[in-house]
Amino acid sequence: MxxxxxxxxxxxxxxxxxxxxxxxxxxxxxxxxxxxxxxxxxxxxxxxxxxxxxxxxxxxxxxxxxxxxxxxxxxxxxxxxxxxxxxxxxxxxxxxxxxxxxxxxxxxxxxxxxxxxxxxxxxxxxxPQDGVVRPLRDRDLWQTQRDRFMRAPIPPTPSTIFSAGLPRGSIDPEQLPEWPSPHLGDGLASKHLPLATPRRAQDLVSDFLVNRQRHYLRGMSSPISAQRYCSRLSPYLALGIVSSRQVVQAVTAAQRQQPGQRGLQGLQARLAWRGHFMQKLEDEPRIEFENLQHALDGLREAEFDAARFHAWARGETGFPLVDACMRFLQATGWINFRMRAMLVSFSSYALWLHWREPALHLARLFLDYEPGIHYPQVQMQAGTTGINALRIYNVTKQAQELDPEGEFIRRWVPELAQLPAPWVQQPWLLPESSAKRLGVVLGENYPFPIVSLAQATRHARGRILAARREITARQEAQQTLQRHGSRKRSSRAARAPDDGRQLDLFS
Missing domain, CATH: 3.40.50.620 (HUPs)
Incomplete structure (x- = not known):
C-alpha cells in the first residue's frame, strides 16, 4: 500500500x-x-x-x-x-x-x-482558516485578504475516502479517558454541554438567521436576554466544529434575502472582529504574556493582591452583578461579551489586578476559549494596549440597567434572593435592620464590597493615563496602532490614542 x-x-x-x-x-x-x-x-x-x-x-x-x-x-x-x-x-x-x-x-x-x-x-x-493571514506583511491589506478568503468557494466534502487503516496504539473514540491529565479533575467540569455536532451548529445558525437576529442588537448586552438572542456559536467556532467561512457565507446569503437587517449586519461585523483579533495574536504572540504597551509594565504586577483575585474568581466581591456573572460563567462556560468585558474591567481597575492571572482563570472557564481572541481582548479591556480608550465599567450602574428587576442576580447570588430592587443591586445601602429581616447580613452570608468602587477606579484611571501621556508611551502607541489597529475610519485612528474615545476595532 x-x-x-x-x-x-x-x-x-x-x-x-x-x-x-x-x-x-x-x-x-x-x-x-x-x-x-x-x-x-x-x-x-x-x-x-x-x-x-x-x-x-x-x-x-x-x-x-x-x-x-x-x-x-x-x-x-x-x-x-x-x-x-x-x-x-x-x-x-x-x-x-x-x-x-x-x-x-x-x-x-x-x-x-x-x-x-x-x-x-x-x-x-x-x-489558512478564519481569515488569518500568515505571514501578514501589510496590515492595510488584511481586510481585503480576509474578505477574499471568506468569499472563496467551500471545497466539496469527499463522498468516500480511501483509508490507510489504523496504526498500533490507536484509541477507540468510545474509550477515551475521563481526563487526559490528572489535574483536570479540578471542579471545572460542566454538568450540561451543548451537543457537539455540526448539525447542532447549523441549527443555531438557521434559528439565528430566521428568528433571533431581530432581537440580537437589542438583546446582546443583558446577561438575561443575551442567553436567548446571541448566536451561541462561539464554542463551535473555537473547536472548529463549524468554520467561520461557513457561517459568514450563510449570513451573507440571508442578507441577500433580507437586505438591511441590522441583526445580520451585527453578526457579520462580529465575525470580522473575530478574525481581526486573531490576526493580532498571530502577528504578535507576546500578547499572551506581556503588556502590549511596555510603558505600563510594572504598574499592576508589583501590587498583585491574591486575596482580591480569589474573591473575584469565586464570585465573592460584594458587588452583586460581578458575582452573579462569575458564578453563571462557572456553571455554564459561557457569558455574553458585555459581561466578559465588565469582569475584566472590574478586575483590572477596581481591584488593580494585572490581567494575566484573571485571563488564565477566564480561559479555563470559557468553553469557547480562543487564544487569538482572548488575550488581545483581555488587554483591550484592561487598558494595556495603548491604543484604546479605558473602558471602566460602573458595575452598579450596569446592574441597574441590564438587570433592573434583579432577576439574574437573585438566580445566581441566592444569598440576596429576598432583596427587592434596587437593594438587590446595591445591598450595602439597605438599612441593617431591613437587611437582617430579609435574611442578608453583610460580612456573614454575603460580603461587604471589596473596595470603594469610585475611589478605586479613580486611582486606576489616574495612574494609567499618567503613564500613557509620557512621550515614549505615545510613540509606542502609534507603532501599535500601525501594526494592529483597524483600517476603517482612518481619520479617527489618527487621533491621540488616549483622547477618551474608543477606537473602531471592527475590520
Whole structure:
C-alpha cells in the first residue's frame, strides 16, 4: 500500500469546509489523526470542561468520518513521536493540516513538528482558516485578504475516502479517558454541554438567521436576554466544529434575502472582529504574556493582591452583578461579551489586578476559549494596549440597567434572593435592620464590597493615563496602532490614542 497522507486534526474538528482533508483525499490513502497531548493539558489555560467538550466532539467526528469510510486515529503522546511511529509502520507521504492561532505552547509544538518533518523529508501542507493571514506583511491589506478568503468557494466534502487503516496504539473514540491529565479533575467540569455536532451548529445558525437576529442588537448586552438572542456559536467556532467561512457565507446569503437587517449586519461585523483579533495574536504572540504597551509594565504586577483575585474568581466581591456573572460563567462556560468585558474591567481597575492571572482563570472557564481572541481582548479591556480608550465599567450602574428587576442576580447570588430592587443591586445601602429581616447580613452570608468602587477606579484611571501621556508611551502607541489597529475610519485612528474615545476595532 502507498504511504498515506496524514490529516492532522487540531482545532478544526469538522468534515465540511476542510481543505486539508479534501486535498489529501485526492492524492491517495488517508490517515485521519488526532493526538491527545498530555503536556498541552498541563498548560495553565486548560481545564476539565475543555476536555469534556473536545471528548464529545472527537466521538461525533469519528462517526462522521466513519460514514466516509475513514476511521479516526486517536493517539496519546507528543506529536513528533506519534508521527515517527506512523512513519515506521506505514510511511507518511505528506502531512496536511490547518494553520492554528493557538497559545505559545502550540506554536512551539508546531515548530518541533516542522523540524522533524524537514529532517525526514516529508512535506507539510498547511491551509489558512478564519481569515488569518500568515505571514501578514501589510496590515492595510488584511481586510481585503480576509474578505477574499471568506468569499472563496467551500471545497466539496469527499463522498468516500480511501483509508490507510489504523496504526498500533490507536484509541477507540468510545474509550477515551475521563481526563487526559490528572489535574483536570479540578471542579471545572460542566454538568450540561451543548451537543457537539455540526448539525447542532447549523441549527443555531438557521434559528439565528430566521428568528433571533431581530432581537440580537437589542438583546446582546443583558446577561438575561443575551442567553436567548446571541448566536451561541462561539464554542463551535473555537473547536472548529463549524468554520467561520461557513457561517459568514450563510449570513451573507440571508442578507441577500433580507437586505438591511441590522441583526445580520451585527453578526457579520462580529465575525470580522473575530478574525481581526486573531490576526493580532498571530502577528504578535507576546500578547499572551506581556503588556502590549511596555510603558505600563510594572504598574499592576508589583501590587498583585491574591486575596482580591480569589474573591473575584469565586464570585465573592460584594458587588452583586460581578458575582452573579462569575458564578453563571462557572456553571455554564459561557457569558455574553458585555459581561466578559465588565469582569475584566472590574478586575483590572477596581481591584488593580494585572490581567494575566484573571485571563488564565477566564480561559479555563470559557468553553469557547480562543487564544487569538482572548488575550488581545483581555488587554483591550484592561487598558494595556495603548491604543484604546479605558473602558471602566460602573458595575452598579450596569446592574441597574441590564438587570433592573434583579432577576439574574437573585438566580445566581441566592444569598440576596429576598432583596427587592434596587437593594438587590446595591445591598450595602439597605438599612441593617431591613437587611437582617430579609435574611442578608453583610460580612456573614454575603460580603461587604471589596473596595470603594469610585475611589478605586479613580486611582486606576489616574495612574494609567499618567503613564500613557509620557512621550515614549505615545510613540509606542502609534507603532501599535500601525501594526494592529483597524483600517476603517482612518481619520479617527489618527487621533491621540488616549483622547477618551474608543477606537473602531471592527475590520
Amino acid at each position: 502507498r504511504a498515506p497522507g496524514v490529516v492532522w486534526f487540531k482545532r478544526d474538528l469538522r468534515v465540511a469546509d476542510h481543505p486539508p482533508l479534501a486535498e489529501a483525499a485526492t492524492r491517495g490513502p488517508v490517515l485521519a489523526l488526532y493526538v491527545i497531548e498530555p503536556e498541552l493539558w498541563q498548560q495553565p489555560d486548560s481545564s476539565g470542561r475543555h476536555w469534556q467538550w473536545l471528548r464529545a466532539r472527537l466521538q461525533s467526528l469519528a462517526a462522521e468520518l466513519g460514514q466516509l469510510g475513514l476511521p479516526l486515529c486517536i493517539l496519546r503522546g507528543e506529536v513528533p513521536e506519534m508521527l515517527r511511529q506512523i512513519q515506521e509502520e506505514t510511511g507518511i507521504a505528506a502531512l496536511y493540516s490547518h494553520e492554528e492561532v493557538g497559545n505559545a505552547w502550540t506554536y512551539a509544538r508546531d515548530r518541533r513538528v516542522a523540524a522533524w518533518l524537514r529532517k525526514e523529508g516529508i512535506p507539510w501542507y498547511e491551509f
